[in-house]
Structure formats: structure tokens, C-alpha cells
Amino acid sequence: MSLNSSSIPQADVASRPPLLRLDAIGKTFGTHVVLEDIDLSLAAGEVVAIIGPSGSGKSTLLRCINQLEPPTTGRVTIGDTTIEAGHTPTRRELMALRRNIGMVFQSFNLFPHLTVLRNVSLAQERVMGRTREQADAVSMQLLARVGLADKAQQFPSRCSGGQQQRIAIARALALDPQIMLFDEPTSALDPELGLEVLAVMRELAEGGMTMIVVTHEMRFAENVSDRVIIMADGRIVEQGPSGTVMRNPQTERAQRFLHAVKDR
């Protein structure tokens, strides 16, 4: 496996206008503060890895971005859609946001009653208004891209975990999103099956997809992402170019976390 970082040089990335911006995102469940004052801005083509201890709020942050969990405070901006905490977004805003953001879950969450092809086609028909023929044609291309065209007519339960996660990636790509969110996409998989998923993700990254990847895969964070964010206790404790953060963390909290991970 080659260790070169993603194809987009850091300086180039930083000079572009942000594709996604989070301003002061906070999330509280009851009295439990899960996220506090998260600012984040992502340029087109940038790949960001988020790492951090369990319970630090990584999943919640991703879910706040696409409003599966409405943030308690702050603002999410993508393109010309801004969703402000406290105001229930309109259907149109929510749709604009979700069309632009693909999400991949730890537990795949494929629709078990639909064939692999229908899984990938459904949103194209219902959200983008494509005909079934158009949608299925696009889906076949996407399935070919993740190496699973031959599974199109199967049901998800007949596929391995790694295959299911690749199908889930195809399903998320079907709306042609500008950003892909991954929440520990390989954590539910045997290491070998995880590799085939990581390979697809690496290809996506090299193809210029903008991605936020919550992961426990330290090699992926270091080698594929442009930037690494370390979270602890609902805050960003350190961020920077992946090589620097992973090899030479500055804050004590980040050092402690990376030590703990690397010591196993």
C-alpha cells in the first residue's frame, strides 16, 4: 500500500472557499453537553479524519451536520443553504442539505426488503425525480465503481459486511453529493473486509470527493486524509495536517489519546 497523501496539496485546498462551514455548533441532551462550540470549515476536495476517544461526540457531530440530530446552538452552511439552530429548517432547506451530503453508517443500514439495486435507486427516483430506468442505469455504474455490479439483483442479507458497506457507499453517492460523511465505516467489519471498504474510500478521496471520516483506523487518518481533527469531551482539542497531528501532537490531551491508541 502506498503511503502518499491525497492528491490535493494542502496549500491549494486552503485557498478555496469553504464548501461546508460549521459555526459554534453545540449539542446538549437534557443537561448532558455532548458538543461545545465546534467550528469547522471544509474546502472542496478536502478529506478530514476525526478521531478521539469513545463518547467524545464524533458521531453526534456528523449527525448534527446533516441534521439527523438538530444542533442546540450554531450554524451549518453548505453552498447557499444555511441552517441555524433553534429554527426548524424548512423541508426545502433540509432537502437541499441532505441532497448535498451523503452519509455512511457504522452498521450500513441498508434496506433489507429491497434489492441492492433498489437500495441505490430509491432516492434517485423519489428525491431527484429520475425515472426508474435512469436511476437503475446510474446505480449500475455506481455498483460497478464499488466492484459489486454482479450483486445488483441480490438482497443485502446475501452480501458480506464489506460488500454491504460498499453498497451503502454507492447508495450515498447516488444523489451526487458534494460531501460524504463516514461514521466509523469499518468498525463493524473484520479487518480483511474493512480493507476493501477502505480501498473504495481511498479511491473516492483520490477522485476529489470532499469527505469527513470518523475513524479508528489510524493509518487511514494519517495516510489518506489531508487534515486530522482530534476530539475529546465534545470539543476539538487539536487539528492540523494529518502528518503533523499524528506524529507530533501539541496538546497534552491529544498526546494522551494517540499514546493510548498506538500502545495497543
Next chain:
Amino acid sequence: MNDLVDFWLEHLPAMLDGLLVSVQVTGVSLAIGVPLGLMLALAVQSRSKPMRGIAIVVVEVGRGAPALILLQFTYFGLPNAGLSLDSFASAVIALAWCTGAYTSEIIRAGLEAVPHGQKEAAEAIGLNHLDALRYVILPQALRVSVPALLGFSILMLQASSLCFAIALPELVSQAYLIGSTTFRYMPILVLAGLLYAAICIPATIAVSALERKLGAHA
């Protein structure tokens, strides 16, 4: 013995007419009641408080009141409120209400059996609430509910015998009628029981077979 068979054969056409009415009133009640149950199941989970309130009252009365009381209420009670219905229409209203109330609980259990991640995945790919329900949640929920719904339908066919209380000419009414003219209640009621069994026993076996099949694919 021959005498009994002759008696049965003589009255079989009238009894089959009665059975047909039983099946019709059950079928129409289910055709109205099961969609009602679906709507009630969704309304009970609704975010709107008045909607939830109404749904809960409809469900609790439908489950709390004996079917016989509902039947007598729609047949004898509604005319007092200026709404006179024939016995078939009254029976359908009462049995559909009862069906809606019970099946709403069956369907609600089915909805709750669908993992939360399914709803999230549907939302994440941009489906609106209705599409998520229609294409993702309901197909999975109903698959879970189908055996219980069919089981309930069989019970409902048996419960339709209560309609004899409002003079609907269904199977038990027919049996009583024949009994009262021939004074041979026992044999004609046995025939009525056999006719119910002829439908319900095979149906029950088919439902358990279906249940095993669905279970095996879950």
C-alpha cells in the same frame, strides 16, 4: 346417522348463505378496519397532541368495549342520535372499529420492530417523511405484522357470529332460525361449528406456515 346427514343437507344451502354473509361482513370490516388500524398506529405516534388524543380514545374504546356492546351501540344506539343503519352497515361500523383498535396495536408493534437506523438511513438519503414511511418503514413493519393480522382476521370471522344479536342473517342467525322452526338446535349448531372450522382450521395452519416462512427469511 343418515337422518342427521339428511337434515344437514336439507339446510346446507341456507347455512351456506349465512356463511357467505359472515365472510362478507368480516371481509368488509377488515378492509376498512385494517387501514384504520394503520392510521391509528401512526396517529398514536404523531407529534400533534390533539391527534394523539383522539387516536388513543378511539383505540382504547375499541379495545375496551366488548364487540357485542359496540354492535348494539351502532345498531340500537345510533338511531337515537338520528342515524338509522341496517344491520349490515351497523355490523361493519362496529367490527371495523374493533378491528382498527386491535390492529393498530399489532401494526404499532411492527413499526417499533423496525430498527431506528432504517429511519435515519432513509432521512440521510433525502427521503421526506411520507416516502420514508412508504418505501422503507412500512414494508418492513407490515412484514412483521402480517401473521398477527391474519390471525386476528380469523378471530374476527368467529366474532362476526355476535352479529346474530342485531339480526344480521349470518351463519349463527341462520342456525338459530332453522333451530327455532325444526326444534333441532344441537345438530344445526354443530353444523355451524363445522362450517366455521372448515375455514378457520386450514387458515390457521396456513398462517403458521407463513409465519415460519417469514421468520426464516428475517
